[in-house]
Amino acid sequence: MFSKACEYALKIMIYLNSKREDTHLAGLKEITKAIDSPEAYTAKILQQLVRSKLLISLRGPSGGFKVADRPITLLEIVVAIDGEKIVSSCVLGLEQCSAKHPCPVHQRFVSVRDYLKGVLTTTKLSDIESGLDEGISFLKM
Amino acid sequence: MFSKACEYALKIMIYLNSKREDTHLAGLKEITKAIDSPEAYTAKILQQLVRSKLLISLRGPSGGFKVADRPITLLEIVVAIDGEKIVSSCVLGLEQCSAKHPCPVHQRFVSVRDYLKGVLTTTKLSDIESGLDEGISFLKM
DNA sequence: TTTATTAAAGATAAAAATATCCGAAATAAT
């Protein structure tokens, strides 16, 4: 459904959001440990998230990353990494596919996409009760 | 959402199903022309569909492909090419993700997946009014 | 039986996604 990079991005954002102690920034090592991801690749994704203004970073000792201080939807995260295609492009890959010029399954999948897009746009990072510390939900294993 | 190979597979199946003149088989060239796909790669996908018993093939002059003579759901096609992952695996890529051991967005996406799976399982190839000949729907451009 | 046609199968190539490595820049602490 989402690319591996996007999966990592979602995990990163959820993890960083779950530990709202505004003082301490989480470093690359801490993050990769928390979400069990390859370090160097994760660094690249973190860069993308910073450029997309979803994360704020600080270099140097006691540097690291934190979530930008504003409401962020899951859609923003997905689009930052995978682009619009997951919520907009044709299931059969047609360049042009619309109600006026539909593929044979257009109508059936419009609703699927709308449903997905709905979940992605209405779910804000702050809505997610991670329960990570309490062992209620998990980002690895 | 689906791989390129899977998009081609769906187009192939819809196209072949749309021209139910049981006598004439459609050849590779005809198919690639109808769905605008790379010839050699399409041949590989056709092979997979034949092995998965979704298509029947015949070699030699006037040989080609036709849809197996039984009800076929979109899910069968998708699973034949992309495997179960699209309807079963965790959005965040966790090996183990279930109601008992969920990722933080498990509940929100269960419903999305169920909806998608529903469309894929309930839609049979024969349900799709392609309207290809009539220019009502399209498999290319 | 020979030939032309078509799918099957295996090897190879190209492109994209995933992942790593290394030097540079920033910055807090010493």
Next chain:
DNA sequence: ATTATTTCGGATATTTTTATCTTTAATAAA
């Protein structure tokens, strides 16, 4: 100021997906 730490940026490597090429096998028609 120097040093240690940490992100940034670019280059490179690996893996997977997408795509091509070439030979073989089957088979219908001549």
